[in-house]
Amino acid sequence: MKTTWKSLLKVGWSFILIAAMLFALTGCSLPDEKVVRIYNWGDYIDETVINQFEEETGYTVIDSLFETNEQMYTDIVNGGGKYDVLFPSDYMIERMISEDLLAEINFENVPNYSYIDDEYKNLSYDPENKYSIPYMWGTMGILYNTTMVSEPPTSWTALFDEQYDSSIFMLNSARDSIGITLMMLGYDLNSVDEAELEEAKQALIEQSDLVLGYMVDDYKGKMIAGEAALALAWQGDAVFCISENEDLAYVIPKEGSNIFVDALCIPKNCPNKEGAEAFINFLCRPDIAAKNAYYIGYSSPSTEAREVMETLDEESAGSGSDPIAYPDITQYELYFFSSLGDKNKIYDRIWNEVLNSQQS
Amino acid sequence: MELKRKPADDTRIKVGKKSGSVMTLPLIIWLVCFVLVPLLLIGWYGITVENPDGSMSVSFENFKRFADPIYLNPLLRSAKIATITTVVCIALGYPVAYILARSTAKWTNIVMMLILMPMWINFMLRIYSWASLLEGNGIINSLLVSLGFEKQQFMYTEGVVVLGTIYNFLPFMIMPIQNVLLKLDNSLLEAAADLGASPVRRFFKITLPYSVPGIISGVAMVFVPSVTTFVISQRLGGNKVPLIGNIIESQFGMAGDWNFGSTVSLIVMAIVLAFMFAINKTDRAEVNGRGLTL
Structure with a gap:
């Protein structure tokens, strides 16, 4: 006991x-x-x-x-x-x-x-x-290295331009990467239209041959080190990168962009x-x-x-x-993301297809 | 003369039933809270789907969803990368383990330290160091350029992911093999030599069969983490070679679909379990087949 x-x-x-x-x-x-x-x-x-x-x-x-x-x-x-x-x-x-x-x-x-x-x-x-x-608040845009581009980009098409083969970083984020592609194609960045999304998917799959890597936070250090000419970037990150490397610049493309x-x-x-x-x-x-x-x-x-x-x-x-x-935000076409509800799955699927399109 | 072996049981600590159960209580609480409950949760999430109104209903829909090239390809890629990693780790690790175990030279301690020391450094730091070695403007490329060669693209490929897994998991192959070989009785080899066996024959007839259990635990310790890794393909592969671990991670993070993430986790768990079961079987078969008791 x-x-x-x-x-x-x-x-x-x-x-x-x-x-x-x-x-x-x-x-x-x-x-x-x-x-x-x-x-x-x-x-x-x-x-x-x-x-x-x-x-x-x-x-x-x-x-x-x-x-x-x-x-x-x-x-x-x-x-x-x-x-x-x-x-x-x-x-x-x-x-x-x-x-x-x-x-x-x-x-x-x-x-x-x-x-x-x-x-x-x-x-x-x-x-x-x-x-x-x-x-x-902030916007999304293109962070680029002025010493590595032939001319300063003004359009999202720069991220899809073959002359920058293996010199592009994209965000590993379905919403952001698909959103800017929709805008480049002239559609709404919140589109859930199947045909429009299919077109965006094809563009992103084609682009994947040119993309060096898909990342979220790592691209900052790599852009500062001059690893690539262009990156899809958030404004706050761009401010930080430019303060570390003077060759970098940031632009909000003419097609418009996301504001958050x-x-x-x-x-x-x-x-x-x-x-x-x-x-x-x-x-x-x-x-x-x-x-x-x-x-x-x-x-x-x-x-x-x-x-x-x-x-x-x-x-x-x-x-x-x-x-x-x-x-001056009045000069740009800036749109908020809106909640997609159960359509999130479509974006997720497209994004997985894009990441998987590289057969190595 | 007859040599009698001590029965192994003699060395066991005798533990009374009552005090034994009290002593294991903390472990049991730990296992229930942090192993059993999470596993049950993954199981529950894995076999349910969320309805639009937020309620859950049992369904195997997510298993059907997995039967799709966009999820199967990463699984196959993971299996391929893990297999290559394991084979290369055996090829590289076995000779090192053999020399470390059999040599009496003093420098073996230094080599062992060199193998173990990187493991004291944070895993992420080591991954990032590889990145800064291999990047376009990295140390290796700068060297190549200064020697008059062209820049090479090492990063963001399947090759660099394999390099990352080999580098990270190689010590887990060396250590168990070395451990087993340390216990190899020299008199066995001497007897074989006396009976005229050549060094090669001695290796294949005695040393290699003796080290099988070490190789097998090495395989388990290398294959399982490489088949589930997601950090290496993310940081070195730039997400261009998505593995099954990346699919799971994205479902829990970005996609916010815990149900599908759990389903994929269950499938991977089943594969790993089947793999462990298979190698455990070969473990016994190999050892018994050669008449060695270890």
């Missing part, structure tokens, strides 16, 4: 220890109203901003990271985690609103919303602007809505928005923030007056 009691005690203790460790890890030891749980892209906020928020308000911030909108979405739908503030992109916000996953923001608690420029309010993914507040907004949202099941709104309000404050935009390299939707940035460092790439980070 004695030994059984002893071993039972041991087991009991180990359970308590494990439970204590789990509590420490998830921060459950703090009451909900003192904690703000944010779920953000990696490297998408200046860490000192979080410290400053904690000092000024007394909240504790716990941050978790995601890599893709879809990953964040699955986590929310499956109830994997409790979060107060999310950073999804436009088409994902549209999807989450339609599935009733987001809470309406109480704008009385977010007075700094007034600093957001009017162009970035009431956008197509949230037409009445009830659920989201823009955080950063990553916005701040509150999930419906959030434990601390007031804390979430306080945090969002803090991020909209011009000096804080400027700090973040300066650190990340993506573009801020607030003119006041851009003005603060210019006082920080006028020369630097990505600063408030950088024409790449802040193009």
Whole structure:
């Protein structure tokens, strides 16, 4: 009997220890109203901003990271985690609103919303602007090496041009790569028309002979090192690459392109809505928005923030007056991605066919 | 004179039934939480599909979906790359393991260190180092150009993926073979020599059969990770040679279709299990067939 009691005690203790460790890890030891749980892209906020928020308000911030909108979405739908503030992109916000996953923001608690420029309010993914507040925005375009191209590209066709054989990087992302091909062919970048998608697929399969590689993050380092002449790129990445290698340049093609907004949202099941709104309000404050935009390299939707940035460092790439980070968006045909719903599978299939078309 | 072997059982630690079950409890909890439950989840996701309204229903639709060249080709490519990797690893690894185990020279320790040391460095770092060696403006190409040769395209090909898997998994072939050969009793070889067997004959009649179990665990440790890898084809292959691991990764990540991703995982798991079963069989057959008890 004695030994059984002893071993039972041991087991009991180990359970308590494990439970204590789990509590420490998830921060459950703090009451909900003192904690703000944010779920953000990696490297998408200046860490000192979080410290400053904690000092000024007394909240504790716990941050978790995601890599893709879809990953964040699955986590929310499956109830994997409790979060107060999310950073999804436009088409994902549209999807989450339609599935009733987001809470309406109480704008009385977010007075700094007034600093957001009017162009970035009431956008197509949230037409009445009830659920989201823009955080950063950007466009997609061609990043090219001026020493390796015969003439500066102005059209998406450059990415399909045989003279750049084995000197092109494409994004390993179905939505982006198929989207720009649709635009090159003169179609809507959200097309779900079978014939149009088939045409885009054929163009991408033909292009795959010319493509050096399909990647998401790796192309940055490789473009800086001069591995290829052209790459399909996001504006924020382009700003970073150009700051590392002066030979690089970025262009939004004449056919038009994708514009994206990553916005701040509150999930419906959030434990601390007031804390979430306080945090969002803090991020909209011009000096804080400027700090973040300066650190990340993506573009801020607030003119006041851009003005603060210019006082920080006028020369630097990505600063408030950088024409790449802040193009005159009225000059280009820019479209948002819209949520595809169950048509996502068609895109996924096409993309797998494109990647598989190389028979080696 | 008669030599009696000690029964192996004598060396076992005697563990009482009760204390034994308490001692294994942490392991059982661990296995249930982190092996059994995830496996059941993959199984459940694999045999269900998500309806438009978000509910799940049991269906084998995803298995049918897999019977399509765009998924079968990556599977075949994975099998091909894993087979080449395994064969090359045996060819390269066996002589090294043999020399390391049989030589008494001091430098063998240094060689062993050189084989093991890269494994202390993060896997991704090693992959990226290969990229910076082989890229268009990489170290090897710069050398070629300075010697008056033309630039070569090494990256983003099937060849570079095979190179990556061989480089990463070669130590897993060397170590088990070396381990088995270390235990090879010299007196067996001496007896064979005394009876007039040539070195070649001694190798094929004694050393090679003796090392079969080592080769087989080496094969398992090289083939299985190379058939499921996705990082190497992503970072060195630039996704131009998609493998079955890339299909699974994209289903869980970009496509967000956990059901189909799980189905593909189940299929790969079944293939790996069948493979392990087959080599375990040959393991026993080989060893018993030659009358060696190990």
